[in-house]
Amino acid sequence: MHEPTSEPPLWEVVESEMLQDCAVFRVRRDHARSPRTGQIHPFYGIEADGWVNVIPVTPAGEVVMVRQYRHGTRELTLEIPGGIIDPGETPHVAAEREMLEETGFGGGRLTPLGSVNPNPALFANRVHTFVAEGVEPRQAIQQTGTEETAVVLLPGSAVRNAIESGEIDHALVVVALCRWLLQSEGNP
DSSP: OOOOOOOOOOOEEEEEEEEEEOSSOEEEEEEEEOTTTOOEEEEEEEEOOOEEEEEEEOTTSEEEEEEEEETTTTEEEEEOOEEEOOTTOOHHHHHHHHHHHHHSEEOSEEEEEEEEOSOTTTBOOOEEEEEEETOEEOSOOOOOTTOOEEEEEEEGGGHHHHHHHTSSOOHHHHHHHHHHHHHHHTOO
16 A cells, blocks of 8 residues: 655756747757656657637527537547637637637627646646637638638537537547536536
């Protein structure tokens, strides 16, 4: 049986170099010293600007989703709108912008649900999640750059089943929707 231990010691980064700039992220290699052995080991990290995602909910209780092709999986996904926080933007402003650009929906009351690290083993940034209640169509979708999206209105009551069935399987979207569902349980 193991006894609980104190916090593990931090590793000392002795050298860090940028290896590649890939437009939406940068790849970094650190050499860090083990606090236990003193040996130096290489580690790789991905530096990216902060991200936002937003759960737009219509007055009828539908969640405004985005269906799009993702090059990583080479498949269509069902997601909530989101993206990179532009330089000089707050997460709140970025959430409003991304929602309007990707879905054409806007307005409503935007409330933060918190932030998470997408994967601390590799990423140093945070994803800020918002819910936008009472959104309505405001403009056409802005298909910019390489984005090709379609809007899907999913009844709020169907979100849990879409997660459980795997129809929604983007980890950051699942986390956001679970936070929203947990928050909604306390507010009838």
